Amino acid sequence: xxxxxxxxxxxxxxxxxxxxxxxxxxxxxxxxxxxxxxxxxxxxxxxxxxxxxxxxxxxxxxxxxxxxxxxxxxxxxxxxxxxxxxxxxxxxxxxxxxxxxxxxxxxxxxxxx
Amino acid sequence: xxxxxxxxxxxxxxxxxxxxxxxxxxxxxxxxxxxxxxxxxxxxxxxxxxxxxxxxxxxxxxxxxxxxxxxxxxxxxxxxxxxxxxxxxxxxxxxxxxxxxxxxxxxxxxxxxxxxxxxxxxxxxxxxxxxxxxxxxxxxxxxxxxxxxxxxxxxxxxxxxxxxxxxxxxxxxxxxxxxxxxxxxxxxxxxxxxxxxxxxxxxxxxxxxxxxxxxxxxxxxxxxxxxxxxxxxxxxxxxxxxxxxxxxxxxxxxxxxxxxxxxxxxxxxxxxxxxxxxxxxxx
Numbered sequence: 500x501x502x503x504x505x506x507x508x509x510x511x512x513x514x515x516x517x518x519x520x521x522x523x524x525x526x527x528x529x530x531x532x533x534x535x536x537x538x539x540x541x542x543x544x545x546x547x548x549x550x551x552x553x554x555x556x557x558x559x560x561x562x563x564x565x566x567x568x569x570x571x572x573x574x575x576x577x578x579x580x581x582x583x584x585x586x587x588x589x590x591x592x593x594x595x596x597x598x599x600x601x602x603x604x605x606x607x608x609x610x611x612x
Numbered sequence: 613x614x615x616x617x618x619x620x621x622x623x624x625x626x627x628x629x630x631x632x633x634x635x636x637x638x639x640x641x642x643x644x645x646x647x648x649x650x651x652x653x654x655x656x657x658x659x660x661x662x663x664x665x666x667x668x669x670x671x672x673x674x675x676x677x678x679x680x681x682x683x684x685x686x687x688x689x690x691x692x693x694x695x696x697x698x699x700x701x702x703x704x705x706x707x708x709x710x711x712x713x714x715x716x717x718x719x720x721x722x723x724x725x726x727x728x729x730x731x732x733x734x735x736x737x738x739x740x741x742x743x744x745x746x747x748x749x750x751x752x753x754x755x756x757x758x759x760x761x762x763x764x765x766x767x768x769x770x771x772x773x774x775x776x777x778x779x780x781x782x783x784x785x786x787x788x789x790x791x792x793x794x795x796x797x798x799x800x801x802x803x804x805x806x807x808x809x810x811x812x813x814x815x816x817x818x819x820x821x822x823x824x825x826x827x828x829x830x831x832x833x834x835x836x837x838x839x840x841x842x843x844x845x846x847x848x849x850x851x852x853x854x855x856x857x858x859x860x861x862x863x864x865x866x867x868x869x870x871x872x873x874x875x876x877x878x879x880x881x882x883x884x885x886x887x888x889x890x891x892x893x894x895x
Contacts, residue, residue: 535762535763538761539758539761539762541761542757542758542761543758543804546754546757546758546804546808547804547807547808547811549811578807578811581803581807582644585803586803586804586807588800589799589800589801589803589804589807590800590804592792592796592797592799592800593758593797593800593801593804595797596762596789596790596792596797597761597762599789600762600789
């Protein structure tokens with residue numbers, strides 16, 4: 500589904516997401532599939548962050564997979580990731596539930612600026 | 613930047629030897645507490661404190677190399693479900709930089725890392741004396757907002773289970789997605805709620821439970837019924853019985869249920885996610 504994509508290598512993926520296969524929809528046009536996962540991810544990240552204003556959530560859709568990138572201030576990385584990644588994992592799980600509601604598989608990356 | 617991992621009798625001791633190895637002062641290091649002393653919850657070195665540390669990289673982005681893949685492959689374990697609560701500050705006299713501190717609730721991981729240097733872990737600001745009610749209110753607000761983000765119609769009920777524990781019960785129609793397979797999404801919700809509450813109050817957050825659609829309630833009832841049967845068998849046979857590995861929450865239900873029964877006792881064995889309860893005849 501997402502061959503060539505390495506979790507964590509979000510910096511290699513620019514706004515104009517290009518995949519060789521499948522349907523490609525960029526951030527501007529991803530419409531309804533990404534809407535709910537993005538809304539939930541944004542809510543969670545801003546709730547967790549000390550600096551909610553610096554939270555930025557972008558997404559791209561490929562087929563039924565929504566890739567969500569959550570950017571937080573460097574000072575908030577620790578909190579959003581949590582001990583041993585526990586908070587990040589919880590965030591992924593809940594965003595995954597949002598994806599399931601609209602029939603999408605989600606893939607959440609947390610990146611600092 | 614290279615991480616070093618060291619152990620010590622206390623967190624402070626481990627920290628000190630880590631700093632020694634790195635040759636830097638605490639403010640210039642990034643320190644992660646991997647295991648608390650004597651809790652032994654991470655298992656590997658039961659009884660010892662274990663910390664990881666590295667020289668704080670210059671510039672404001674210390675954690676770029678901790679990719680999401682690394683994190684997601686780490687197993688969740690019970691120790692991290694009890695943040696801050698078990699941490700007993702043990703300031704040492706020779707550590708002038710560290711203030712004597714007899715508040716048992718919130719020990720910052722790197723107390724001298726002032727200014728822009730934040731602790732690595734999810735400790736919040738040092739706020740004191742927040743009541744459980746206030747904590748519950750923050751959790752309540754968070755859950756209501758989340759329910760709304762999902763587009764669900766639901767209510768959150770704040771229930772005081774006892775003097776020390778409050779349950780935030782989310783109720784409404786079609787909330788199955790918020791429970792998830794075997795309660796996994798519910799567990800995540802509880803983690804997030806506790807983290808949000810903790811970031812506001814920096815208090816122990818194991819006093820806050822989250823339930824959705826009475827899932828937890830039903831789970832507890834089912835566990836109690838199930839274990840009652842096993843208790844009878846142990847009583848009849850006089851032979852101890854090991855149960856399958858369970859989550860910390862489920863184990864607590866078992867411990868509580870069995871310890872109410874005359875003539876039976878429980879203990880936990882195994883490590884991390886494999887931890888399980890053994891029911892044994894008392895004495």
